[in-house]
Amino acid sequence: MTLIYSAFWGDSVTAAEQLVSKEKSNLNYLVADYLAEVTMGLLARRKASLSRNLKGASKGGYISEFITLVIARLLPDIHKHNIKVITNAGGLDPVSCKLAIETLAADLKIPITVAAITGDDILPRFNDLCKSQSLKPFSPVPGSSPDTLPKGDKEVLSLNAYLGAIPIARALDSGAQIVVTGRVVDSALVVGPLIHEFKWMATDYDKLASASLAGHIIECGAQATGGNYTDWEESAFSLNGGYANIGYPIVECHPSGEFFVTKPSETGGVVNVKSVTEQMLYEVLDPAIYILPDVILDLTRVKIEQVDEARVRVSGARGKIPTELLKVSGIYVDGYKMTGEIVVCGIDAWKKSVVIANAILSRTRLLFAKFGMKDFRATNIEPLGAEHTYGPHARTKHTREVVLRITVHHDDPQALKIFAMELAPAATSMAPGVTGGGSGRPHPSPNLVHFSSLISKSLVTPAFTITNVSEDIPFTGPMSNRTYGDVEKSDGDKQAHTEGEYTLKMPLIKIAHGRSGDKGDTCNIGKEETFLVCGCEFKYEDNVGSAFIEKSGIIARHPKYYGFLKRMLTEEAVRTYMSHVCNGIVKRYVVPGCYALNFVFTKSLGGGGLSSLRVDRQGKTFAQMLLSYEVEVPNGLISRL
Structure with a gap:
């Protein structure tokens, strides 16, 4: 049985405790996914800030809440019930995260074996990889433009290859009870334990595909159990507390690759064909070629069947030989941005807000010219509350209350501070009904940009460290030369006849x-x-x-x-x-x-x-x-x- 309690850095702190308290007697693996491109950027910014403040290398690159809110509270139960924990909370510094867990365990006098998965961080090699053209731009969708690498003097904060599941399995084989990774594909957190548990081979592609699908379905936590769900009232008003007590997902996996999705008893939310199908398609491009480091997943023929009130069976995933390339995720700094919000009330609130926003930007631009500053690089006006996000499909612009949101981008943080000062005067010098947004004067923050590329697996060497011993786990086995963006027509795309007028x-x-x-x-x-x-x-x-x-x-x-x-x-x-x-x-x-x-x-x-x-x-x-x-x-x- 595999349980997941976290979908991202910031997910509910109650989730891990819910799963451990309700399922500890038959729980094998507790999994936590904290990372996304946004998360990597935030960690990179925090680590860089700490490094500057401390005038040296910092250890701020991992998810500290994993230590303080999960391990510190649940380690006694994790140890007592021999629950294995796999998480990517290591972020940019899995080794420091490992050491923090070991220090805490020693303080609690609880013996625990922790492994750290490394090898994903290729930032020190960025310049050399660029010179040798080893980082390859790619296009994931036919007809779209490939990515480009940062140019000029842009500060690159992080550069990480997406690793797979084999190093996690090897760490578990070596006796680890807690495995902390850096940037791995999200589903690897589930695939690794299943390889270890069922002794699958690297060429068991259908089984690896099914395991990858299991990991993909539960990687976003409660999104598989009624969160972010179209028929939301089914989940919000479900028995056992609805949203307030929503259950986090469980996958029960079998050696054949078949698996079931469910949630703890006496929890809110839903697990049904609709909720699980929505999550299956989430963040997937071509469903026939979902490319992962260990396998290419084809989910076009997957069947999801309801077998009990909060339990579905998932079958039909097919696997293909993996590509010889890995995706690389990088973050660089490109100027600064700021968001200011004010509330505009009264008749014609939408119209007033648009006029006010343009006036604030015009006043700020006049000050830029006076002080010899460049113009904004970009601006965006959003009158929220008047169906702004629906564009031409908005049904009302006659609302009497909107939150005016103005976001701006500039190379100079001082220029953004001028913009911030021009927000408040709107209350006295512009249209009636303007009041503060409640959060005070905004402050500029670095504008972080994510970029992607591909790299050959031969240039990346995953490794795991357990106790004081490290072992490299190079990529081996068959690999295809398939690349992102290859087109494979899915079956069944025939135009159906529709009866009636x-x-x-x-x-x-x-x-x-x-x-x-x-x-x-x-x-x-x-x-x-x-x-x-x-x-x-x-x-x-x-x-x-x-x-x-x-x-x-x-x-x-x-x-x-x-x-x-x-x-x-x-x-x-x-x-x-x-x-x-x-x-x-x-x-x-x-x-x-x-x-x-x-x-x-x-x-x-x-x-x-x-x-x-x-x-x-x-x-x-x-x-x-x-x-x-x-x-x-x-x-x-x-x-x-």
Whole structure:
């Protein structure tokens, strides 16, 4: 049994305790995923800041909350019940995280064996790798532009290759009870324990694919158990406390590769075909070629079946020989950004807020000219509360209250401080109904940009350290020369005949559900395996060279709707409807096993989770927008709704 309690750095601190307290008698592995591109950027910024303040190398590159809020409280139970813990909380410094756990365990007089997985950090080799052209730009979506490496004097804060599951398995083989990694693919945290437990070979591709899918489904914590779920009321008002006591996911895995998804008893939330299918499609580009270090996962024929009230069976994942390349995730600093918010109330609040925002920017630009400063590199105005994110599909601009959000980008932090000073005077020198945002005067922060590239596995050597012994685990075994962006047409993409005349218009959500989110975030591509972006309304200007991917999975509520969805939701139709947020292309992939369509949007996030000036930096709202799309439903389907 494998349990996951954390989806990201900042997830609920109650999750680990819930799982250990309720499942400790039969719990084998407790897994925690803390990292994403955004997280790596925040860790890099914190580590760099500490290093400057301490005038030397710092140890601030790992998730300290893992030590203080999980290990410090749960180590007695973890040791008593022989629960193994696997986490990427090591971030940029897994060895220091390992030492911190060992120090705490010694203070508690609890014997514990901790291993650290290293080898992902290739920042010291950045210049040499660039000179030798060993870092290769790539394009994850046919027709999109490849990423570019940072140029000029940009400060690169981190550079990490995505490692796989084999080093984790080897550490467990060597007796580790806690394994701390740096940047590995999220699913490896589950695949590693299963390789160790079932003694799978590196060539057991279907089993590795199934394990990868299990890891992928639970890597985002409660998103598999009713969080971020289209039919949200089912989860919010579920028995045992709903959201307030939402259960975190459990996967029960078998040597054959088959697995079940469930949650602890007497917890809120839901585990059903819909919730698990939404999570399966989350952050996946081409469902036929989900590229991971240990296997290429094909999930187009996956079946998800309800077997009990909060329990589903997942089967049908297929695996293919892995690529000889690894994705590399990097973070660099590109100027500074700032967000200011004020509340605007009264009749015509939307109109007033737009006028006020442009006036504040104009006043600031006049001061820039007076002081000999350059103009903003980018600005973005968002009147939140007037359906701003829906663009031309907004149904009201007559709201009497909005939060005016203005985000700006500049090379000089002093220029941003001038902008901050010009926010407050709007209350006395502009339209009536302006009041403070409640958070005080904003402060500039470094604008972190994510970039992605590829590197040969031969140039990266994973290793694990246990007690005081280290062992290299070089990549071995068969590898293909397949690259990101290769196209493989999924089966079952035939245009279905739809009976009857179009008679009733209704929002897509009546016959479909779905979920969206970025596939990581990077400057010109980017998560687990790829990503991209776009411009925003008003005066936003794209960061030079940035392109980010967002994807939305749309799933038929009944198999009989699937042919209709394929007919109606063409790439052109979706691109037209979402044109206010998508400046690139839309690519559609079919997933016939679960009656779904996967849409990938390029140039759609304004720079992604770290550098975007938008309020929705990761495309979390895209599926909700698309589910508002009105479709003409034929007579033959209406009776089935």
